[in-house]
Amino acid sequence: MLESVDLKAKMPKADFKKLYAELEIRLGELQRTVRSAQIPVIFVFEGWEASGVGAAIGNLLGPLDPRGYKVHTFIAPTDTEKLFPPMWRYWQAMPARGSIAVYDGSWYVQILTKDDKIREPGVRALVYERMRTLERHLTDDGTVILKFWLHISKSEQARRFKKLNKDPALAWKVTKEDWRRHRQYGRSRQIIEEMLRETSFPNAPWVVVPAHDHRYASALILKTVAKALDSAVRKRSRKRTPSVELPRRGVDPLAKVDLRLSLDRAQYQELLPQFQKELLRLEHLVYPTRIPVAILYEGWDASGKGGNIKRLLAGLDHRGFEVIPIGPPEGDEKTHHYLWRFWRHLPKGGHLTVFDRSWYGRVLVERVEGFATPQEWRRAYNEINEFEAELTSFGMVLVKFWIHISKAEQLKRFKERERIPYKQWKITPEDWRNREHWNNYYEAVSDMLAWTSTPNAPWTIVEGNDKLHARIKTLRTVAEAISRKIEEVEDDNNKRPKK
Amino acid sequence: MLESVDLKAKMPKADFKKLYAELEIRLGELQRTVRSAQIPVIFVFEGWEASGVGAAIGNLLGPLDPRGYKVHTFIAPTDTEKLFPPMWRYWQAMPARGSIAVYDGSWYVQILTKDDKIREPGVRALVYERMRTLERHLTDDGTVILKFWLHISKSEQARRFKKLNKDPALAWKVTKEDWRRHRQYGRSRQIIEEMLRETSFPNAPWVVVPAHDHRYASALILKTVAKALDSAVRKRSRKRTPSVELPRRGVDPLAKVDLRLSLDRAQYQELLPQFQKELLRLEHLVYPTRIPVAILYEGWDASGKGGNIKRLLAGLDHRGFEVIPIGPPEGDEKTHHYLWRFWRHLPKGGHLTVFDRSWYGRVLVERVEGFATPQEWRRAYNEINEFEAELTSFGMVLVKFWIHISKAEQLKRFKERERIPYKQWKITPEDWRNREHWNNYYEAVSDMLAWTSTPNAPWTIVEGNDKLHARIKTLRTVAEAISRKIEEVEDDNNKRPKK
Numbered sequence: 001m002l003e004s005v006d007l008k009a010k011m012p013k014a015d016f017k018k019l020y021a022e023l024e025i026r027l028g029e030l031q032r033t034v035r036s037a038q039i040p041v042i043f044v045f046e047g048w049e050a051s052g053v054g055a056a057i058g059n060l061l062g063p064l065d066p067r068g069y070k071v072h073t074f075i076a077p078t079d080t081e082k083l084f085p086p087m088w089r090y091w092q093a094m095p096a097r098g099s100i101a102v103y104d105g106s107w108y109v110q111i112l113t114k115d116d117k118i119r120e121p122g123v124r125a126l127v128y129e130r131m132r133t134l135e136r137h138l139t140d141d142g143t144v145i146l147k148f149w150l151h152i153s154k155s156e157q158a159r160r161f162k163k164l165n166k167d168p169a170l171a172w173k174v175t176k177e178d179w180r181r182h183r184q185y186g187r188s189r190q191i192i193e194e195m196l197r198e199t200s201f202p203n204a205p206w207v208v209v210p211a212h213d214h215r216y217a218s219a220l221i222l223k224t225v226a227k228a229l230d231s232a233v234r235k236r237s238r239k240r241t242p243s244v245e246l247p248r249r250g251v252d253p254l255a256k257v258d259l260r261l262s263l264d265r266a267q268y269q270e271l272l273p274q275f276q277k278e279l280l281r282l283e284h285l286v287y288p289t290r291i292p293v294a295i296l297y298e299g300w301d302a303s304g305k306g307g308n309i310k311r312l313l314a315g316l317d318h319r320g321f322e323v324i325p326i327g328p329p330e331g332d333e334k335t336h337h338y339l340w341r342f343w344r345h346l347p348k349g350g351h352l353t354v355f356d357r358s359w360y361g362r363v364l365v366e367r368v369e370g371f372a373t374p375q376e377w378r379r380a381y382n383e384i385n386e387f388e389a390e391l392t393s394f395g396m397v398l399v400k401f402w403i404h405i406s407k408a409e410q411l412k413r414f415k416e417r418e419r420i421p422y423k424q425w426k427i428t429p430e431d432w433r434n435r436e437h438w439n440n441y442y443e444a445v446s447d448m449l450a451w452t453s454t455p456n457a458p459w460t461i462v463e464g465n466d467k468l469h470a471r472i473k474t475l476r477t478v479a480e481a482i483s484r485k486i487e488e489v490e491d492d493n494n495k496r497p498k499k
Numbered sequence: 500m501l502e503s504v505d506l507k508a509k510m511p512k513a514d515f516k517k518l519y520a521e522l523e524i525r526l527g528e529l530q531r532t533v534r535s536a537q538i539p540v541i542f543v544f545e546g547w548e549a550s551g552v553g554a555a556i557g558n559l560l561g562p563l564d565p566r567g568y569k570v571h572t573f574i575a576p577t578d579t580e581k582l583f584p585p586m587w588r589y590w591q592a593m594p595a596r597g598s599i600a601v602y603d604g605s606w607y608v609q610i611l612t613k614d615d616k617i618r619e620p621g622v623r624a625l626v627y628e629r630m631r632t633l634e635r636h637l638t639d640d641g642t643v644i645l646k647f648w649l650h651i652s653k654s655e656q657a658r659r660f661k662k663l664n665k666d667p668a669l670a671w672k673v674t675k676e677d678w679r680r681h682r683q684y685g686r687s688r689q690i691i692e693e694m695l696r697e698t699s700f701p702n703a704p705w706v707v708v709p710a711h712d713h714r715y716a717s718a719l720i721l722k723t724v725a726k727a728l729d730s731a732v733r734k735r736s737r738k739r740t741p742s743v744e745l746p747r748r749g750v751d752p753l754a755k756v757d758l759r760l761s762l763d764r765a766q767y768q769e770l771l772p773q774f775q776k777e778l779l780r781l782e783h784l785v786y787p788t789r790i791p792v793a794i795l796y797e798g799w800d801a802s803g804k805g806g807n808i809k810r811l812l813a814g815l816d817h818r819g820f821e822v823i824p825i826g827p828p829e830g831d832e833k834t835h836h837y838l839w840r841f842w843r844h845l846p847k848g849g850h851l852t853v854f855d856r857s858w859y860g861r862v863l864v865e866r867v868e869g870f871a872t873p874q875e876w877r878r879a880y881n882e883i884n885e886f887e888a889e890l891t892s893f894g895m896v897l898v899k900f901w902i903h904i905s906k907a908e909q910l911k912r913f914k915e916r917e918r919i920p921y922k923q924w925k926i927t928p929e930d931w932r933n934r935e936h937w938n939n940y941y942e943a944v945s946d947m948l949a950w951t952s953t954p955n956a957p958w959t960i961v962e963g964n965d966k967l968h969a970r971i972k973t974l975r976t977v978a979e980a981i982s983r984k985i986e987e988v989e990d991d992n993n994k995r996p997k998k
Contacts, residue, residue, distance in 0.1 A: 025921050028921075029921075032924060054816040054817065054818055055816075057817045057818070058813075058815070058816065058817050061817055062809075062813065065824075066808070066822030066823075066824055066853075066855065067824040067826075067855075070821070071817045071818060071821065073818045078577075078578065078579055079577065079578065080577055080579060102817070104817075104818050169780045169783040169784055170783055172786075172787055173783075281668045284668040284669055284672075285668055287671075288671055309565070310561075314557075314561065316557070317553040317554075317557065318553065318556045318557050318560055318570045318601070318603075319553055319556070319570060319572045319603050322569070322570065323565030324565075325564075325565055325566040327566075330830075331829075331830030331831045331833075331834075332830045332831060334830075335830075354565075356565065356566075422524050422527075422528075425531060
């Protein structure tokens with residue numbers, strides 16, 4: 001593949017100047033259209049060391065209004081970044097709708113790294129799959145993604161390294177490590193070819209740019225970008241999101257829930273402090289082992305989520321956990337992919353995050369209220385499963401609760417809230433309105449439980465009519481999930497050959 | 500001071516339970532009032548190692564709705580945080596209006612660190628001054644700040660360390676370093692007393708909490724918080740911001756500007772590439788020396804800021820700089836202190852940031868359009884000087900341009916924009932409206948130039964009627980400023996005794 005690239009391709013200065021003058025105005029216009037059409041755009045730049053990525057980015061951004069773009073440079077992850085799943089740092093940098101993000105280095109650095117693990121084809125296959133998944137999530141949401149690979153030959157690289165080495169202001173740019181990797185050019189090329197092949201799809205194509213002549217390279221990039229933005233803007237007017245066939249749901253998972261389950265207060269008062277103590281012990285063990293823990297609560301209004309979370313956390317050290325209550329999106333959340341705000345709030349290694357409502361809003365409130373189109377919420381089951389796989393494959397403990405109560409129990413609690421003065425702030429007309437949609441929500445909940453309960457991220461349905469039973473069940477479930485992971489990590493450590 | 504603390508203070512369990520039950524409801528209500536009154540709240544927790552800060556925070560937050568608070572733990576700065584001025588990381592964590600931030604560790608870690616530098620009284624005096632300044636900025640803006648010092652005796656600390664050391668889940672919490680610092684308890688106490696004395700003011704008082712008995716400690720904290728929030732809410736209704744006397748302005752700085760200055764195109768075309776090349780060289784030197792560079796542009800509408808910035812950056816590597824265009828605040832920016840968004844966009848060490856308009860909007864558009872009250876914008880001159888001192892004392896290069904044109908020149912350019920099709924997007928009714936306020940803006944600009952030109956952060960007035968002259972002047976000014984700083988850094992490195 002790379003052999004067929006014409007590295008002799010050149011563009012005379014005069015031709016380039018003419019083309020650039022034309023494209024300068026056109027790209028400025030396109031940027032304004034992209035902004036008003038609220039299309040997010042990502043340009044990924046990867047290339048051989050010294051292939052001229054910096055200059056190429058400069059030529060691309062020259063015509064653009066800085067109000068609308070941002071350049072992100074990704075090299076090896078920092079210590080903080082390592083406490084999150086690998087895709088975390090890229091999500092932090094996601095462009096808002098109508099903005100352009102230029103990624104100098106990207107999720108592909110995982111492949112291009114010197115890390116030995118990546119030399120195993122099986123590992124690479126998994127990484128490719130995750131990249132395709134990420135890109136599909138973004139482009140399905142309307143993001144334009146273009147990926148440029150700047151290609152130069154081994155001898156050209158050597159020539160450029162030597163030139164840099166001679167310049168006092170630039171010598172620091174070429175390190176011994178760069179020279180070492182230069183000597184492995186051939187081996188790297190094989191992997192790069194595989195990467196380009198495995199991750200080039202119409203929704204997020206790779207463009208291989210012959211980069212010996214920087215004018216030719218820039219011209220190619222500018223023309224490709226102009227064409228892609230143009231077509232994105234035109235497509236936007238006849239927006240077409242992929243249609244998704246949903247699997248048939250078998251049994252109704254809510255039908256078998258035994259809401260009579262209960263616990264007497266004496267037992268509760270004996271068990272509660274025991275579990276709280278155990279959770280505190282586990283919180284302390286999670287920190288040095290750097291295990292991230294995410295616990296999410298979904299449930300009917302007045303199902304007792306708040307009180308349940310309170311008991312779960314009452315014994316813990318506040319410096320080790322965080323509660324993220326999820327309401328309607330606000331501020332920057334409104335202009336990004338619906339998963340973006342959850343990426344922002346993921347627990348870092350060694351910490352617990354409790355989500356009071358979660359990304360499942362996409363297939364619950366957004367489905368029922370029509371905030372998401374049918375295509376969007378149907379697609380979301382799969383997206384959410386993939387998102388959670390990303391988290392659990394990083395080693396995150398993920399516990400998901402649906403707190404279930406009967407419709408009659410909800411009515412009883414609503415009325416109680418209206419009666420007791422210091423509880424009145426908890427009940428709003430919104431709650432009564434949601435209750436009218438009980439059946440629609442019921443169906444949405446059943447679908448959610450059926451299609452997003454996966455081996456690594458199963459749902460736990462909590463029988464919530466009796467609050468005491470519900471509290472002990474969630475505490476026990478969380479404690480067991482964390483213990484299991486700690487054992488797993490310790491087992492792994494024991495199996496690993498001592499160095 | 501700390502000697503007079505009654506460490507024997509105790510609270511029986513029954514009393515505490517009763518008090519807690521009362522305060523639980525009251526604090527919940529206060530939190531909702533604080534939210535609707537849009538008051539930002541900061542609770543700072545500092546204390547001896549093992550003084551029970553975690554438990555105290557737990558008791559304080561127990562009654563509160565997690566929707567409204569966030570706990571931030573600050574220990575030693577990470578490598579990334581070290582690339583920014585010391586206050587940067589605290590600004591990132593600032594609560595939005597109506598929210599509560601709990602700082603476990605705070606800007607005071609600078610004093611409580613084991614760093615030897617801080618042993619010098621002169622260094623400490625400076626740090627205290629900066630803390631008082633930070634807190635004054637926040638409380639003048641309406642933030643409630645309470646600072647708790649949890650106090651235990653040396654022998655109590657030893658007892659607690661030993662107990663922790665014995666527990667398998669907790670042993671990692673007490674390190675050799677903790678024991679070493681324990682032995683220096685007396686010396687530390689002197690510095691802590693000084694810190695409490697030097698930084699306790701009515702707007703942001705320290706509360707010393709006897710922490711041998713955790714119930715007594717929590718009760719004191721809870722009562723103090725309830726009282727402070729209560730009084731903040733009541734004060735809010737009769738909002739009173741400090742009134743500021745402005746110094747008299749001497750000469751009008753704009754009167755002496757010679758707008759006839761110009762450059763012929765031949766000279767320009769010779770000089771431009773020279774300076775661009777020089778700036779690229781400097782960009783490359785700034786990176787390994789980790790100097791942060793901020794360049795801000797203010798100027799009349801159509802004064803040529805955009806084109807000027809374009810030439811300044813045209814030769815640079817995009818991975819080393821960023822342009823931050825400042826428009827009306829959006830999203831999260833609206834619910835924070837006006838300086839917050841600039842803290843978010845500061846250059847990190849080794850990088851350049853160009854602000855296209857800046858924090859001076861506070862004393863320009865916000866003053867003229869009445870978005871800030873007279874008290875607010877009058878106060879801002881001093882706040883901005885202090886903000887910039889924070890940046891330059893960290894070693895940041897700060898270059899500030901006012902691009903000046905005559906009223907007649909502006910009219911000519913507005914008309915040209917209307918005439919030329921591809922420039923039409925640049926001119927809006929807003930521009931014509933601003934032009935009607937020329938005289939008001941003129942006065943605001945004169946005041947700004949007079950009161951915020953400081954030795955370390957001087958204004959450069961750029962004669963902008965001739966764009967070519969203006970462009971070369973800004974490039975030259977930036978190049979000189981960066982060169983001076985690089986020399987300074989190199990001199991310092993040479994003077995420093997080799998280790």
